[in-house]
Amino acid sequence: MGDNSTATRLSTLDRLLPVWIGLAMATGLALGRMIPSLGAGLTSVQIDGISLPIAAGLLIMMYPVLAKVRYDRLDTVTSDRRLLLSSLLLNWIIGPAVMFVLAWLLLADLPEYRTGLIIVGLARCIAMVIIWNDLACGDREAAAVLVALNSVFQVAMFAVLGWFYLSVLPGWLGLPQSSIEISPSQIGKSVAIFLGIPLALGYLSRRVGERTRGRDWYEHKFLPRIGPWALYGLLLTIVILFALQGDRITHEPLDVLRISIPLLAYFAIMWGGGYALGAALGLGYARTTTLAFTAAGNNFELAIAVAVATWGATSGQALAGVVGPLIEVPVLVGLVYASLALQSRFSAPTRPSVLFVCVHNAGRSQMAAALLSHLAGDRIEVRSAGTEPADQINPGAVAAMAEIGIDLTGATPKVLTADTVQTSDVVITMGCGDSCPHFPGVIYRDWKLDDPAGQPIDAVRGIRDDIAARVHALVDELLPSVASPQATAPAPRLAR
Numbered sequence: 001m002g003d004n005s006t007a008t009r010l011s012t013l014d015r016l017l018p019v020w021i022g023l024a025m026a027t028g029l030a031l032g033r034m035i036p037s038l039g040a041g042l043t044s045v046q047i048d049g050i051s052l053p054i055a056a057g058l059l060i061m062m063y064p065v066l067a068k069v070r071y072d073r074l075d076t077v078t079s080d081r082r083l084l085l086s087s088l089l090l091n092w093i094i095g096p097a098v099m100f101v102l103a104w105l106l107l108a109d110l111p112e113y114r115t116g117l118i119i120v121g122l123a124r125c126i127a128m129v130i131i132w133n134d135l136a137c138g139d140r141e142a143a144a145v146l147v148a149l150n151s152v153f154q155v156a157m158f159a160v161l162g163w164f165y166l167s168v169l170p171g172w173l174g175l176p177q178s179s180i181e182i183s184p185s186q187i188g189k190s191v192a193i194f195l196g197i198p199l200a201l202g203y204l205s206r207r208v209g210e211r212t213r214g215r216d217w218y219e220h221k222f223l224p225r226i227g228p229w230a231l232y233g234l235l236l237t238i239v240i241l242f243a244l245q246g247d248r249i250t251h252e253p254l255d256v257l258r259i260s261i262p263l264l265a266y267f268a269i270m271w272g273g274g275y276a277l278g279a280a281l282g283l284g285y286a287r288t289t290t291l292a293f294t295a296a297g298n299n300f301e302l303a304i305a306v307a308v309a310t311w312g313a314t315s316g317q318a319l320a321g322v323v324g325p326l327i328e329v330p331v332l333v334g335l336v337y338a339s340l341a342l343q344s345r346f347s348a349p350t351r352p353s354v355l356f357v358c359v360h361n362a363g364r365s366q367m368a369a370a371l372l373s374h375l376a377g378d379r380i381e382v383r384s385a386g387t388e389p390a391d392q393i394n395p396g397a398v399a400a401m402a403e404i405g406i407d408l409t410g411a412t413p414k415v416l417t418a419d420t421v422q423t424s425d426v427v428i429t430m431g432c433g434d435s436c437p438h439f440p441g442v443i444y445r446d447w448k449l450d451d452p453a454g455q456p457i458d459a460v461r462g463i464r465d466d467i468a469a470r471v472h473a474l475v476d477e478l479l480p481s482v483a484s485p486q487a488t489a490p491a492p493r494l495a496r
Contacts, residue, residue, distance in 0.1 A: 021333055024235040025326075028242025038243050053240045058127050058194050061233025064226045065130045066202030069144045070477060077145040079441065082281050083291060087146045090274055090295035091124045092153055092161075098269055100165050102262035104175070113259050115166065115178050116307055116320025121266070122161050123306075124150045125297030126195045128325075131234055132297065132332045136339040138289035144199070146294045151191045154299065158187050162306075180310050190302050215473055241300075241325050252319075259323045267331050271296035275342070285346040289339050296332065300325040352478045353381040355424040357436055361386025361413040363394040363452040364430045367464055370406050371471040379479055385420055387432045389413035396452050396460040403461070404468075426478070 031038055077083065099121025107114040126147050133143040159180070166178040209218040274295035278288025303324060307317040354372060356365035361384055369384035376382070390413045398408045421427055422439045429436050429446045438444065447470055452460045 018333060020231070020235055021238060021329065024238040025242050025329065028239040028244075031239070032243040054237065055193060057233050057237030057240055059198050059233070061230055061237055062127060062130050062195075062198035063201050063233075064223070064228075064230040065134050065140070066144065066198050067205045067226060068134075068223055069140045069202060069206070071141075071144075071203055071206060074141050074145055077139070077142045079443070080142075080283075080287070083142060083146075083283060083287055084149065086274075086277055086281065086283075086291055087149065087294055088153070090270065090277070090291070091150055092157060094273065095124065095270055095295060096121045096161055096165060099262070099266055100169070102265055106262045106265075107258065110255075110258065110316070111176060111178075112311070112316025113255070113320045116303075116315075116317035117259065117262060117324075118165050119162065119180065119306055119317065120263075120298050120300070120303045120321060120324045122158055122165065123299035123303040124154055125294060125299050126151050126154065126191060127299065128234075128237075128328075129293050129297035131230065132293045132336055133290050134230070135333075136289045136293065136336045137286065137343070138293060138339075139286040142287050142290040143294065146290065147195060148199075150294065151195050154302070155184050155188045155191060158302070159184060180306055186305075187302065190299075190305065194299075214469070216469065219476075238329055241322065241329075244322060255316075255319070256323055256326075259320050260327050263324060263327045264331065267296050267328065267335070271332075271335050275339075279346070285343050288346070292339070293332070293335070296335070298324060298328065300328070351379060351381050352425045353383065353423065354426045354428065354474070354478070355420060356382075356384040356428050356430070357386065357416055357421075357432060358430040359386055359388050359432050359451075360390035360394075360453070361416075362390040362392065363397040363460075364447075364449050364463065364467065366393055366408060366411050366413075367397050367401055367452075368428065368430075368447075368467050368471055370401060370408055370411070371468055372474065374406055375471060375475050376479065380475075383420060383424065385414045385416040387416050387436070389415050394452055394460075396455060396457055397464075399457060400452075400460040400464045404464075426474075428474075 096118075100118055103114045103117040103121075107117065130143055130147060134140060162180045166180060170177045205222075206218065209222055213222075271292045274292030275288055278291040283291065300321065304318060304321040307315060307321045311317045356368040356372075358365040365384040365386065369382050372380060373382045393408050393411050393413065401408045416436070418437045418439075421437050421442065424442060426443045426445065427436060429444070430449050431451065436444070447467075449466060450459070450463050452463050455463070
């Protein structure tokens with residue numbers, strides 16, 4: 001693959017991403033400046049406090065990305081305690097504390113803006129971070145899990161942390177105190193709309209699409225068709241956000257500048273801290289990127305809603321909430337490219353080890369191991385074994401694999417041992433799952449496949465092709481961002 005192959009495959013949307021985002025920001029500001037009543041009109045179109053234009057943009061933006069998530073591999077994320085605990089630490093302990101310190105240090109003389117920024121720091125990101133993570137080639141499945149985790153903590157802890165950082169902690173420090181009016185049910189409603197709806201649609205799309213048309217059609221036909229809509233939704237959301245306070249922003253540039261300074265420092269500290277922590281823990285590029293962006297992003301929809309409900313739409317707190325995404329959008333777009341530039345600095349991850357197990361290790365597991373070795377080369381350690389190994393490889397399996405150029409004549413059945421299972425990352429059983437010992441940290445899958453023993457060659461071909469499709473998906477899962485040695489860092493992949 002040549003250096004230019006990635007660029008030539010990119011759509012115009014991908015190649016000119018910063019241009020489109022810049023135009024969307026300028027369009028929103030121009031509309032807000034030329035039509036002062038536009039902001040009030042946009043916020044008036046709502047149901048129970050939820051702005052419909054913003055909701056529409058976010059739903060359009062998030063659905064294609066969440067439809068790309070492979071929900072059958074979320075267990076590889078939930079079992080990574082280092083990632084989950086690091087995310088909780090960054091999002092719910094360090095992030096709010098950092099914003100509190102920055103707000104008081106840099107906006108001590110502007111109490112409304114200071115309070116608004118503290119609220120922004122408490123509202124952890126559950127929406128737009130999905131986009132930034134995808135653009136930076138982060139781990140989609142990890143992003144889905146961390147965003148869901150943030151959502152649960154947001155419902156449970158936002159009001160509590162708001163009370164602590166606006167009332168309790170300032171009281172301890174002898175500083176002016178404030179308060180907010182927000183209930184867990186209001187936060188839950190925001191989470192259900194901005195995350196729950198696109199998450200449910202993305203999950204159902206994958207389940208129904210793969211069941212009715214297969215994974216190959218879903219990933220190579222359906223996803224490319226809906227992919228560009230994520231960018232369309234992002235651009236629509238940016239236009240709306242910038243239009244909401246375009247008039248005020250252009251009339252109060254110094255206030256916007258004062259609010260921007262602590263925000264810039266916050267994004268730099270949280271993103272850089274997330275990257276440093278992920279690299280120190282050895283999470284690899286994809287999950288380190290996800291950790292950094294989930295730490296740096298904020299739920300601006302919730303922050304703005306809380307500020308408007310408590311202090312009014314024209315308050316300084318509301319302006320601080322609106323300035324949040326205005327600064328976040330261009331900064332995090334820049335950090336997307338910074339992430340991609342850092343990708344080459346990450347050492348290659350340890351080769352994953354896959355063990356295929358069937359009863360006799362003479363047919364299914366041997367075909368799967370040979371196919372995985374053929375497709376992945378030395379990038380994956382491939383093993384196979386049987387609970388009751390046969391004396392020789394099934395002749396039908398040998399013949400079927402020879403038809404596609406893979407030679408099984410030198411393979412021999414091997415007995416399954418506990419040590420082989422324990423030292424594998426992924427164990428795939430084929431009709432003998434109950435006989436396979438289980439160890440913590442090992443991922444287990446069971447592939448329902450017919451036994452080729454005694455089957456005619458046409459039936460064995462069908463089993464071989466079924467295994468091949470599953471192995472292709474396994475390679476995509478275990479090696480999602482592997483490029484050729486000559487390839488440069490990939491460009492953002494949102495609209496592909």
